[in-house]
Amino acid sequence: MIRGSMIVLVTGFLIAIGGLLPQRSSSQDNAFFNPVSLIRVIANPKDFDHKRIRTIGYLYYNALDRRLGIYVSEVDGRNWVAENSVDTNLDERKVGGLIRNYVLFSGVYHAPDPRSGDNGSFDQILDLKPWKPGEPK
Numbered sequence: 368m369i370r371g372s373m374i375v376l377v378t379g380f381l382i383a384i385g386g387l388l389p390q391r392s393s394s395q396d397n398a399f400f401n402p403v404s405l406i407r408v409i410a411n412p413k414d415f416d417h418k419r420i421r422t423i424g425y426l427y428y429n430a431l432d433r434r435l436g437i438y439v440s441e442v443d444g445r446n447w448v449a450e451n452s453v454d455t456n457l458d459e460r461k462v463g464g465l466i467r468n469y470v471l472f473s474g475v476y477h478a479p480d481p482r483s484g485d486n487g488s489f490d491q492i493l494d495l496k497p498w499k500p501g502e503p504k
Contacts, residue, residue: 401421402420403421409439409451413478415478416478417475420473423470424452424470425437425440425444425470426444426466426467427444435457435459436452437452437453437470438452441469450486452486453488454487454489455474455489465496471495471496471498474491474493476488477490
């Protein structure tokens with residue numbers, strides 16, 4: 368009798384504690400996600416399609432249309448190496464101070480149409496902040 372009561376009590380306690388902990392889900396609203404290299408995203412776009420990911424890249428203009436992109440490196444950004452970039456929907460007026468800098472952010476990645484010739488895009492960008500090489504992620 369006491370053993371059965373203890374099992375019920377412990378089970379109830381674990382359920383109650385479990386309800387207080389943050390839950391991991393596969394939805395794109397998920398606040399828990401792993402950092403991913405931008406190179407890996409570009410190389411395997413279908414693996415990350417419609418997933419929220421956290422990555423680091425160099426924020427700079429994507430060619431002449433003045434849209435902002437995330438580049439693998441500063442050298443790629445300054446030389447407009449579009450093959451090493453992913454488009455964003457960032458508004459230049461809101462992130463002006465971060466342009467020409469490495470940034471750490473999370474966003475939902477959208478794989479490109481194979482016929483488009485680009486590397487996809489990020490939207491729903493959150494936690495956009497400057498990142499200096501050598502700093503912890």
